Amino acid sequence: MMWEILVQPFADFGFMRRALMGCIAISVGATPVGVFLMLRRMSLTGDAMAHAILPGAAVGYLVAGLSLGAMTIGGLIAGMAVALLAGFVTRVTALREDTSLAAFYLISLAVGVLIVSTRGSNVDLMHVLFGTVLALDDDTLILLCSITSISIFALAILFRPLVLECADPQFLRSVSGLSAMAHFTFLALVVLNLVAGFHALGTLMAVGIMILPAAVARFWSVGIGALIVIAVSAAMLSSLSGLLFSYYFSLPSGPAIILVAGLAYVLSLVFGPMGGLAGRVFPRRYLKT
Amino acid sequence: MTCALEFQDLTLGYDRHPAVHRQRGEIAEGSLTAIVGPNGAGKSTMLKGVIGILRPLEGRIAFGGLTRSEIAYLPQQSDIDRSFPITVADLVAMGLWREIGGFAGLQTAHHARIAEAIAAVGLEGFEKRPIGSLSGGQIQRVLFARLLLQDARLVLLDEPFSAVDVRTMADLIGVVQRWHGEGRTVLAVLHDLDTVRTHFPRTLMLAREVVAHGPTAQVLTAENQFRARQMCEACAGPPHTCGRIAA
Ligand SMILES: Nc1ncnc2c1ncn2[C@@H]1O[C@H](COP(=O)(O)OP(=O)(O)OP(=O)(O)O)[C@@H](O)[C@H]1O
Ligand SMILES: [Mg+2]
Numbered sequence: 001m002m003w004e005i006l007v008q009p010f011a012d013f014g015f016m017r018r019a020l021m022g023c024i025a026i027s028v029g030a031t032p033v034g035v036f037l038m039l040r041r042m043s044l045t046g047d048a049m050a051h052a053i054l055p056g057a058a059v060g061y062l063v064a065g066l067s068l069g070a071m072t073i074g075g076l077i078a079g080m081a082v083a084l085l086a087g088f089v090t091r092v093t094a095l096r097e098d099t100s101l102a103a104f105y106l107i108s109l110a111v112g113v114l115i116v117s118t119r120g121s122n123v124d125l126m127h128v129l130f131g132t133v134l135a136l137d138d139d140t141l142i143l144l145c146s147i148t149s150i151s152i153f154a155l156a157i158l159f160r161p162l163v164l165e166c167a168d169p170q171f172l173r174s175v176s177g178l179s180a181m182a183h184f185t186f187l188a189l190v191v192l193n194l195v196a197g198f199h200a201l202g203t204l205m206a207v208g209i210m211i212l213p214a215a216v217a218r219f220w221s222v223g224i225g226a227l228i229v230i231a232v233s234a235a236m237l238s239s240l241s242g243l244l245f246s247y248y249f250s251l252p253s254g255p256a257i258i259l260v261a262g263l264a265y266v267l268s269l270v271f272g273p274m275g276g277l278a279g280r281v282f283p284r285r286y287l288k289t
Numbered sequence: 290m291t292c293a294l295e296f297q298d299l300t301l302g303y304d305r306h307p308a309v310h311r312q313r314g315e316i317a318e319g320s321l322t323a324i325v326g327p328n329g330a331g332k333s334t335m336l337k338g339v340i341g342i343l344r345p346l347e348g349r350i351a352f353g354g355l356t357r358s359e360i361a362y363l364p365q366q367s368d369i370d371r372s373f374p375i376t377v378a379d380l381v382a383m384g385l386w387r388e389i390g391g392f393a394g395l396q397t398a399h400h401a402r403i404a405e406a407i408a409a410v411g412l413e414g415f416e417k418r419p420i421g422s423l424s425g426g427q428i429q430r431v432l433f434a435r436l437l438l439q440d441a442r443l444v445l446l447d448e449p450f451s452a453v454d455v456r457t458m459a460d461l462i463g464v465v466q467r468w469h470g471e472g473r474t475v476l477a478v479l480h481d482l483d484t485v486r487t488h489f490p491r492t493l494m495l496a497r498e499v500v501a502h503g504p505t506a507q508v509l510t511a512e513n514q515f516r517a518r519q520m521c522e523a524c525a526g527p528p529h530t531c532g533r534i535a536a
Contacts, residue, residue, distance in 0.1 A: 161391045164383055167373040174362050175386040222374045
């Protein structure tokens with residue numbers, strides 16, 4: 001009975017299987033990047049980058065219609081441009097990265113909204129903002145899986161410089177010149193995964209699957225390896241349950257997935273053993289020596 | 290005796306305001322030198338110039354055959370993110386960066402050396418602890434263990450003993466003397482003159498310009514200290530009076 005509820009929709013409908021596969025690919029690729037965003041206190045950077053991608057995708061749409069390639073390339077170009085410009089401005093002027101990033105993404109977002117509202121219909125805007133997880137075709141799935149593979153591979157290679165760049169940036173700069181390279185490659189990974197995410201979940205929801213599972217994991221573990229494993233699992237489970245909810249209650253699936261992840265976050269916030277609220281209200285007795 | 294470092298009319302500063310002015314002199318290879326001077330004298334600035342964080346406004350530093358990767362640096366205020374989930378052993382292991390680089394794995398021999406370095410600073414049993422759970426003095430010991438692994442020919446320490454207790458300080462001075470015995474060059478910024486007199490054969494007194502440089506007993510005279518204070522009071526005034534001694 002329970003089994004049927006969980007499995008039947010995926011057994012019966014190809015689009016549900018594709019949706020699940022797409023979401024799992026995004027979970028595996030985007031969530032570890034989200035863990036690093038959280039550890040570097042850059043969670044809001046993910047959000048800013050997501051907004052920055054919008055005009056690129058919109059231009060891609062205007063040029064070639066609902067074309068996977070054009071919207072992907074457009075999103076990548078816009079995202080990378082904002083990341084590079086913000087990084088450049090931070091390194092050569094007095095402005096801090098958060099402000100310069102905010103400045104560029106706001107400009108980018110305004111351009112995006114302008115383009116979409118003058119040339120496209122509301123349906124298109126909905127597509128870019130909320131994605132179409134129930135209509136993933138083969139090409140999109142291949143794209144999502146490729147981006148995930150690239151992302152995992154790059155993170156594995158960059159792991160040590162990235163960890164050190166977060167934990168002790170001054171030391172990394174004193175022993176190696178990899179600091180800037182690690183930073184920009186990482187931002188590129190953020191953009192890449194957001195572009196992957198926006199095909200399924202839309203630009204705004206894509207950040208959700210990146211950040212929320214990382215925040216969930218923080219309440220259950222402190223080790224970096226464990227954080228990544230827990231976050232990826234949380235993202236996959238949210239995708240599965242979100243898709244099922246949207247199937248049975250006819251809800252839009254992107255927001256459903258993110259809301260389930262949000263629910264997991266609230267539960268972790270309350271019950272998580274690592275600094276959750278329950279631990280504050282009912283403190284455990286200290287150890288007697 | 291060859292020299293590890295030579296300051297050639299070195300001027301360092303921020304936003305065109307000099308903080309170290311026309312410094313000359315050399316540091317002998319294998320020497321153990323204390324750098325002393327009042328707050329704001331430019332001691333930290335000088336070390337930043339040596340490690341290359343600051344570019345000289347004028348002049349240069351000549352390294353006698355030292356490459357940048359052979360210099361280890363302990364900043365006055367490390368910007369370590371204490372909340373980052375990394376263990377003591379992993380942070381210490383980063384001292385091996387020059388050998389393993391950003392990508393290679395750790396060998397068995399490396400693990401043995403990491404354990405040895407942690408033991409040398411008296412932190413056995415702390416290997417698996419996250420750095421966020423250590424006290425300030427314990428973090429300082431961790432940073433020394435990492436310096437041990439860096440195996441550097443020139444070690445720069447910026448106020449390494451501030452905020453550590455007597456026992457920790459004795460242990461860490463033991464580490465510094467071990468480096469000295471191994472023929473490494475050590476430059477350490479210190480404020481406690483008794484420590485300088487007891488443990489540091491040579492001293493460089495700085496007050497924006499070099500006040501004195503030589504054997505500790507000859508540098509740490511009452512007259513020199515008075516002069517250094519005077520020169521620094523001049524620095525505390527408007528920028529244009531900086532570096533000029535009231536005649
Ligand atoms: N980042 C900075 N930007 C601008 N001015 C600076 C900066 N850091 C230091 N200064 C100035 O340079 C001068 C020398 O500073 P420095 O940090 O080298 O002093 P110090 O000798 O290390 O002092 P302390 O004993 O307090 O550590 C000071 O007048 C200080 O105000
Ligand atoms: Mg200083």
